[in-house]
Amino acid sequence: MSRFTTTCEANMIVITAPTGNIGRPLLAQLLDSEEELRVIVRDPARLPDTPRGRVEVITGSHADAHVLDRAFDGADAVFWLVPPDSSRPPHDGWSGFTSPAARALAAHGVGWVVAVSALGRGTPLADHAGLVTASLAMDDLIAGSGVAYRALANPSFFENLLEDIDSIRDEGVFVDVVDADRKAPMVAVADIAAVAAELLLDRSWTGTDSVPVLGPQDLSPNDLARIMTEQLDRPVRYERQSLDELHTTLVGYGLDAAFAQGVVDMKRAKDQGLDAGVARTPETASPTSFEQWCATTLKPAVLS
Template sequence: MIVITAPTGNIGRCLLPLLLDSAPARGEELRVVVRDPARLPGTVRDRVEVVTGSHGDAEVVDRAFEGADAVFWLVPPDSSRTPYDAYSGFTLPATKALAAHRVGHVVGVSALGRGTPLADRAGLVTASLAMDDLIAGTGVAHRALACPSFFENLLEEADAIRERGVFTDTVAAGRKAPLVAVADIAAVAARLLLDRSWTGTDSVPVLGPEDLSPDDLARVMSERLGRPVRYARQTLDDLRATLAGHGLDEAFVQGVADMKRAKDEGLDAGAVRTPDTATPTTFARWCAETLDPAVRS
């Protein structure tokens, strides 16, 4: 039995079809934890067991993890909580259920940066790494998918790209770093969930095919979207003001700012890309298949 949390999120929507294609042939049953089952496609609801509720709730994860061999763990963003509470606080009930039901394997979505000098002052990333330690402390075999920023973050900029030909971030225009498509993260997760011959705890970097700077992103977007796109660097103070203006928790806002500062200082730059850590989806392909339709819609 494989349990999938956050099945309607960006990664979960890509992961479920991969598991549905392969798990039945291997004799694997699938169970999903979802707040609103109506958000699952009908073709999916007919093929999985559904546990309704939040996977941050002790009673829900106790039901969900009973009889489970493996769990895909992803904490949904919650800007109403402090970074520690948003990650470790949310995960604590699950760790108790993992131990109680003797779940063997957990594949979780986390971040790059472990072992770097910036890891303990990287805001949301620091909180995510602490969550990994919490899960590993249960004794399960654990693989933390150590991810950089996602291509999909740019979908939040689709209106600005369409209307003004601009996107923003807080890192230096020439700062190169890995970026990855969520579909590639899902593919790595599916492989680990289906072949559970691994033991112990480890991080698995998921790095995309190349490092890119904001200037590189602007160039590729201009080429693929057929319109000029430029990068406008935002200050951390402006970022904090914008997020606070949306009513986000003050500590969470600071966690975002600390993460952005750490990335600008090279948090993600130390990851080594190898055939095992590289993933196939290029930014140009993602722009053509995902960003272009979003900008045109």
């Protein structure tokens, strides 16, 4: 990726996916700033009550060039998040979704973009990692638009475990495909939002780079099971699923076959160490521990 300097005089931040797991806490943090805020949302009724009247709302999809043209007009900085689309192949979902944005960023002279991406760039696994490979291609597409760009390079989220909330509650089981003792970074989405907010409000940075957000420690599935058992005060165990079983399950749910294969390829790469290529330092670590997340998020969900 090339590096360059950009400046911009406006003070408008555009937030995509403001009702999602990352966009919602990000919007809440930016509301405390003096920046003008604009959001792109399909259904404004899903916005929390607090920002109404404080933010400008553009209704529609941020895959729509006409919506982006309105949203990026006069914008200084953009938070970009592509929602996974299980009805399309991964490349179409990430790069295809982002192509109109890259054109609109250049056309409107947007100065800075912060986007949700993934770990793995520069590793031998990066070109064979399914959804992650598509996400890294999205980064290249945005960087080529001429903006200053920061890709938030994330590992798996704690929140992914909420997909297993019923089996954790009813059977004390969660499922994945990685080795039970493979340790890897994991992160809370609130920590990703906090890093995004800091970058969007600072805007003294230039060029193109990745910003890893690694959580406070590496954890294996067995570690997760032990901590969940402690925090929930009930036994929780990990059950390893094969990649073939995962693919069959996803296709059975009606997912596009290429998208399902993209999930499988990502999971395989993670089990082979895709997320292990960046060292944890005070700059790449984030504060929320898995114990804290279990207490504040998982336990209430299990008890509800």
